[in-house]
Structures are given as C-alpha cells and as structure tokens.
Amino acid sequence: EMGSDAGAASVYLTLADAHLASDNAKAALAAASKAMKAATAAGDKQGEANAWVALMRARAGLSKFAEAAKAAEGALVTCLDIGDLDGKAVALYRLAQVHNKSKQYTKAMKSGGMAMEHFRQHGSTMLEQACLAEIVSGLIGMEAKAEALRQARQGQAQLQKAGDKKMAALATTSIIKAYFADSKYKEAVIAAKDALAIFRELGDKEHEGTMLVELASLYAQLGQLDLSKDAAAEALPLFKDAGNTAGEVRALELMGAVEDAKVALQQEKEWQEDKRKLLEAVKTALVNREAADFKEALTAVYKNGYIEAEDLEVTLTPVFERDPAGATEFWEENHPEEFPLPKQFLDAEDFGAETSFKFLKTFDRRQLYLGMRFGGMGYGPAFRLLKTAHRKGPQGYWAHGHSTLTLKDDHADWEEKAGWHAGILDCALQTGSVRAQ
Template structure:
C-alpha cells in the first residue's frame, strides 16, 4: 500500500465528514441516492487509503440494502465493515449484519455471530456493548418465533443500559415495542414505541423516528382506528401515488410508492380497504388492464420486514359477514360475534402448532339480558366455526 501524504489524509477526513452528514440525510429521504453516494465515496476512500471512510461507506451500503429488503446482498458489505472495526465501534455494523442474516432466515449464523461479540464485550466488562448485543439476541429470539424469550432478553438488555445512554435506550425501547407487538400487547407496545419516538426526537434521529412511528401506526391500525396513526397522511399520499403510477404504467413509480407505504407500518398501513378501493376505483373502472399491472408489480415489490414478526392481515367485520350473506348464510345481529379477526398473510415458519388466524368473539349488544347468563352462548360457539373463513380471506 502506498504511503498517504498529510494533505491526502486531511482531504480524506473532510470527505468522510461531508459524506457522513449527507448520508444520514439521504438515508431518511432517498435510500437509493444514499446507496449511490456511498458507492462513489467507497471508491474515493479506497483511492485515498482511508480505512475509516471505507468502513463507513460499507456500513451505509449494507444499511440501505437491508432497508430495501436486499438481505443477501447486504451480508457481504456488513461483514467487510466488521473486519476493519474495533470492538467498541462494531455495534451498528453487527446490528445490520444480524438484520441481513435474519432476512435470509440464517438465524443460527446470526446467533453464533452475536454470541461471539457478546462474549468479547463481557471479557472487557463493556456494559454498553453487552446491552447492545443482548438486544440483538432478543431480536434473534423473536425471529425464531420465541417472543416470550425475546421479551425476557430485551428486559435484560435494558437492565444493562446506562440510563444516560439515550442512543442505546432508544433502540432498546424500539425493539421492545416490536416484540410486544408480536405478543399483541398493544397498550404496552404503544408506551414503548412512544418512549422510543421521544428519545429519537431528542437525538435528532429521523430514521429512528420513522421506525417508531411505523410501530405506532401499526397499533392504531390493529385497533381499528387508522385515522389516529401518525403516518396516516403519508399513507394516503403514497396510495394516491400508486394509483397515479398505475394510470401511467410507471412500474418504478408504483413500486417506489408501494415500498414507501410498506415502511409506514409493520404490516398494516394506516389506510382501510374501503379507502384503498376508493383511491383505485376510478383507474380500475376506466382501465381494464390496470388489475394485471397491479398484480404484476405488487409481486415484485420488496417490503422491509426488519421490524416485523409474522405478518397478519385484519379482516373487516362488515366484509366478513357480507361475504357470508352473499354465500347464502345471513347471520342476524346476535350471531355476528367476531369483533376482531386477523389471518396469516404470509407462510408459517414450519412450526407444527403455529396459529393461522386469531379472532376475538364477543356477545353482541343486541343480546337480551337473560342471554348473558349463558356460560357458552350459541352465538359464541357459532363464531368459533365462522372464524375458520378468516384464513382464506386474508390470502386472497
């Protein structure tokens, strides 16, 4: 390697500082531009022999690829960055590597790599590093389908955190909210996500704010009040952009808007099916080939599931019972006992007893007082049978 002059070293530092500032801004507004800038900077840093710059660029490239759902591509730059980083500076790159490995379902390798780093931090009595790696272990447990173990581990991570370490605490709160969401503990999810949002706001971390707002939006969507979601205006705008792209046959524009919509929540963007129909109704009515375009491009779009556990889709109550009526079964008010229904929209993990749908049954207000004394009301028993249709409805 050639010797780098003092002026080249100074030039490299200036480029690195400028790059770091620009990269953070682009990451929240335009991940594609951030990746382009990072790859250009990577070549510049290599020419200057600036190892710190190379590592920063590799880390950013991996982060962008994870955000775009290109997990396999993200593994190599994340590993390259880790090779050059000292232990105390490896936390961000290790987190990105874990996200990439989990995206590729390589949970064993993610656990092995994180365990090795955790051991190194323990040997150096570095509580900050231990807390960060323990948080990642919770993420891995959640990805393995063990949310209860993940919740126990994230509590351990919080116990290791220094209360003044706002940067790490914000990430722990965010991860806790994600795990609580998988456990469907919505009140607790709301509290943790709000704590994370406030911490990210104090830090000026816009990307963190976006992730916390995505979790909050998911909670409000699951509660059936999407109009209260913080990401609601952006969701409506993204949906309109998708409809516009359909009319123009703009595949890139459609997928870009689709990816934006997906980032606004974990799996249920804060916009109802009725609103989606209203947005797309005009273009679908006057353009018979629009449906084919939507199907072709929806299957190709990539969604970031780094915060998601299993993906479940809500079924609207009115739509559920309208479907039964159309099929010849007209349930009366007393027998419309399914108030909340969620069905799996993605494949299960291969676990034998993995749930395919969830439903909440409730005796309806139309029931007379004397009916409320039944320990097993006929409408509740019937609702248990009705809920089987939720599985099929969410896969349409």
C-alpha cells in the first residue's frame, strides 16, 4: 500500500519514466494514468503537471499524436496555474518531440525555440542542448538543411559561450545530423572526431561511446566498413560500463549491419563477375557464329533472370553495328526455341494470388507472342530492345498488360516518348522471338 496519494503519484511517475526509457509506451501510459489519478486525489498540482508530461510522452510513443497534444495542453495550463515556468519549458520541449514525431515540423521548431530560450536564460545547458536537437530535426524535416546546419552551429557556439564544454561537444550531434541530411559525410566525420576528442579529454566514457557510434554510422555511409565496425566495437564496452542498454543495442546493430554489408558487397562482386562472363559468352558466340554455343549462352542469360535487357543490348550492339545483316540473320536463326523461366517468376506472387507462371517450365516464343497479342504487354523484343514507354490511365496488376492499340489510344505521343514506332511492339513478327522483361 502507498503511504499517500502524493507518494503514490511520485512512484508511478518514476515507473512511467522507466517504461519510457525502455520504449514500453503501453506500460508507461498505464503508470502515467495512475500517477495522474493519485496526484489529482492528493491535490498535487505539480504532480499533475508531471503526470501530463508523462501521458504526453507515452501517447506519442503509441503514435496517438492528437491525444499527446491534448496532454501537452494540460501540462502547460497546469504549469501556468502554479507559476512553474521551468515545468512549462520542459512541457514545451516534450511537445517539440511530439511534433517532430508527427511530422509537424513548424510547430516543433516553435515549441522547441520557446523552451530553448527559457533554458538559455536560466543556465540549463543540458536542456538547452536537447531543445537544439529538436529544432535541428524540425528544420531537416522541412528540408531546410542549410538553416539546420546554421542553427546547430549557432547553438553550439552559445553553449561554448556559457562555458559548458560537455554540452557544447554533445551539440555536435546536431551538427552531424545536419551534415548527414545533406550527404556531407566527410564533414560530419571531422566534426564527430573533434567532439570525440573533447569527451576523451573530459573522461566522459558514455558520451565517448555516443560519438563513436555516430562515427560508425558515418564510416558505413562512406563505405569504410572496417572503420565502422571498429568504432562500434570500441563503443560497446563504454556503454556496458555506463549501463546504457540502448547504446549497447545500437552499437551491436551497427556491427551486425556492417557484417551484412560486407557479405552483400562480396555477393555483388561475385554476381557482377558472373554477369560479365555470361554476357561475354553470348557476344563471343555471336561474333564467331557458333550456333550451339550461342544458344547455350543466351539460354543461360535468360535463365539468370536478373540480367537486364539493356545489359544485353550494350554488350551486343557493337557486334550488330559491325555487321547488321549477318548478325541479325544469325540471331534469328539460332535464337533458342524455348528458354528456361527465371526462378523468381516461378516463386513470385501476384498480389497474394498464385502467379500465372506457377506451373510453367519454359517460355515458348510462339506462345509468348500469342500471349502478348492478347494483352501480355510485359514483354519486349529479344533484339531491337524497347527501353521505355509511357501511358496514361490507372495502373493495374503487373501481369495485366495492354495492347499496342490500347497504348496508342491512351497516349497520343507515346511513340515519341518510347523512341520506337508502335510496330516494334509486335516484335515476334520481326524477330521470331520475345523475351521476358
């Protein structure tokens, strides 16, 4: 049992703060509601104001932004009633956070600006720095990147002027955020290193870890994956020693993301080499007029499924330009009658329904031609490759195509947009084959 309603309110508020720190907004909302009930019963206006702020943060955590704004109004009114200007400023700061989460950036800047001015006048540098972060976030949300950087630098200069070296260094996170939003990663790295040196000089291990994970993120954006992993790994024990679980999680996530990126880069490198070999095999067979090798190589390209038509066009165009008639004749005579269906087509689902490709084993060029003529505009020529076409009207399922006539009816100048006469779409009549695009 609680000793008093006021005491109960205090305990519930502490519990709500703990839940908010662990991102458990639902539990925080329950605790904040109990705190409000207890504070009201005790006639504790200060407790009510604090409970309103906790309710606001919890509702925002649940994406109930309209309800969070109402709680903010309650906090502001209560603080004004009791003359608590510090509490009012805190409520405004929290309201700025809510506005940023709900993408109401102009309101976030207004609330954050009023709160920051109060904290600056009263020497509350920690909260001044926190408000600066919300203002910069709001400006970035509004795409005012240059202004965000200007405000971040100005805010840091004010903190330096106030003599708080630690908060001035922490304000670097806002500068980094502004650089990051403008893709100026190298400049952000320089700023992060400067702040890191200050935290090391101050012996502030937790904020040293914070700046190390900022560096890790920036190195990752620059493709410097080993440096990114090293920075995150260096931050991990610092967060553990400080008991900063959220920091530990972020460092571990960055380390995992770096490993994933390394694997992806290696796979991409291998894939590009395979792609080069497949395309080169088609080109070599075409140049040498080796029919069997040509069919085998082209079938392998089609089976791959991830090589774009443009890749084949770029590779083969020089061959066709040197001998248009001979290359075209060889292509038409030796293009495979059937070629394998790419695995991703077999596995694909058409908006939750089984794809029409589900039970197919291979493409047959004559059947594909008939399919195209009856609405399967998902295909382009195997030679004379169509690059783009534009049409008006609603977009249907990806497998529901449109005939040449439909395209012409929908978009009078589509031929100019596509760069080809409409007849090119009747590709099977010209080349004897079509391929999936």
